[in-house]
Amino acid sequence: MTLDTAMEVVDGVDLNGKTCVITGASSGLGRESARALAAAGAHVVLAARDAGALVATQEWIGTEVPGARITTVALDLTSLASVRRAAATIGDITPRIHVLMNNAGVMFTPFSKTADGFEIQVGTNHLGHFELTRLLIPQLAAGARIVILSSDGHYISDVDLGDINWHEREYDKFLAYGAAKTANILHMVELDRRLRDRGVRAYAVHPGMVATSLARHMTAEDVTTLREYLPRRAKRTAPQTDTRPKTTGPKIAMPDQGAATQVWAAVSPELADVGSVYLANCRIRDDAAPYALDEARAAALWELSEKLCGAEG
Numbered sequence: 516m517t518l519d520t521a522m523e524v525v526d527g528v529d530l531n532g533k534t535c536v537i538t539g540a541s542s543g544l545g546r547e548s549a550r551a552l553a554a555a556g557a558h559v560v561l562a563a564r565d566a567g568a569l570v571a572t573q574e575w576i577g578t579e580v581p582g583a584r585i586t587t588v589a590l591d592l593t594s595l596a597s598v599r600r601a602a603a604t605i606g607d608i609t610p611r612i613h614v615l616m617n618n619a620g621v622m623f624t625p626f627s628k629t630a631d632g633f634e635i636q637v638g639t640n641h642l643g644h645f646e647l648t649r650l651l652i653p654q655l656a657a658g659a660r661i662v663i664l665s666s667d668g669h670y671i672s673d674v675d676l677g678d679i680n681w682h683e684r685e686y687d688k689f690l691a692y693g694a695a696k697t698a699n700i701l702h703m704v705e706l707d708r709r710l711r712d713r714g715v716r717a718y719a720v721h722p723g724m725v726a727t728s729l730a731r732h733m734t735a736e737d738v739t740t741l742r743e744y745l746p747r748r749a750k751r752t753a754p755q756t757d758t759r760p761k762t763t764g765p766k767i768a769m770p771d772q773g774a775a776t777q778v779w780a781a782v783s784p785e786l787a788d789v790g791s792v793y794l795a796n797c798r799i800r801d802d803a804a805p806y807a808l809d810e811a812r813a814a815a816l817w818e819l820s821e822k823l824c825g826a827e828g
């Protein structure tokens with residue numbers, strides 16, 4: 516059966532008694548994932564930075580899924596103080612988390628820094644999520660799943676562990692997004708290694724090209740530049756046996772379709788004994804860039820992230 520939308524993925528799935536935390540749930544893929552998981556009966560915790568958008572999302576899900584159990588939490592991933600407050604609030608809301616979906620993200624932003632001095636793309640997409648996840652680990656239930664939104668954009672670039680925050684190189688917003696999305700996969704690899712003995716598994720997801728607000732920082736010129744970047748980089752970094760389906764042009768999905776794979780990662784029985792994998796089109800894909808799945812680099816990124824976030828223990 517082909518699973519085209521997130522709502523189709525949860526058809527027949529019962530998540531009553533389960534709690535799912537979704538970052539960036541106020542828009543795009545996070546919002547659609549929240550609706551689908553709520554429709555399956557989960558208590559869904561929506562975490563995002565825009566209070567108005569959170570309320571609007573909560574109301575929209577309430578209309579779409581009568582009786583949905585939704586809670587909202589303020590979370591700004593560009594501030595570790597906000598991340599820590601959000602983790603504490605989530606701790607007050609629920610003793611157990613069954614799905615943690617690290618979905619929030621920014622793409623191709625001009626150079627800027629987070630409150631803690633991190634480059635904004637790696638700071639938002641990886642380091643903020645690293646700290647949030649680290650703080651929530653004690654609450655993850657046996658059998659919990661961590662779903663991390665990455666992207667085929669990871670083919671654009673590996674992450675430079677010697678200069679993760681672009682202090683020593685001229686900033687390139689395309690390379691910075693690629694590096695942040697590579698960091699997402701490496702984070703997933705190390706999470707799965709550390710937590711699988713507890714029955715907690717981790718997955719990285721490419722949702723496809725989806726019509727959301729993510730491209731808000733892109734100019735018309737960027738679209739042309741990106742066309743040059745991606746095939747060139749993908750050719751250089753993708754394995755020789757690239758089995759990805761060849762298409763004549765980019766196929767743009769709607770958010771309810773784009774959210775299918777991350778919701779599948781969260782609920783599919785097919786993934787019960789599997790983790791540390793890259794997913795797209797509701798399937799495991801074996802062609803993530805080798806540098807993104809490198810276990811030694813995943814461990815090194817974990818150590819660096821702990822140091823940068825000032826994590827204890």
Ligand SMILES: NC(=O)c1ccc[n+]([C@@H]2O[C@H](COP(=O)([O-])OP(=O)(O)OC[C@H]3O[C@@H](n4cnc5c(N)ncnc54)[C@H](OP(=O)(O)O)[C@@H]3O)[C@@H](O)[C@H]2O)c1
Pocket residue numbers: 538539540541542543544545562563564565568590591592593618619620621622639664665666667721722723724725726727728729730
């Ligand atoms: N759309 C695609 O084609 C595509 C392709 C590959 C991967 N992805 C990945 O999919 C994920 C979801 O993106 P989307 O397409 O749904 O984009 P989106 O509609 O722009 O949603 C992104 C969400 O992240 C939130 N966010 C951004 N910065 C944040 C911060 N500092 N703190 C807390 N929340 C923050 C946004 O909140 P605000 O509205 O307040 O900014 C929004 O709720 C991203 O990780 C993206 O990299 C998307």
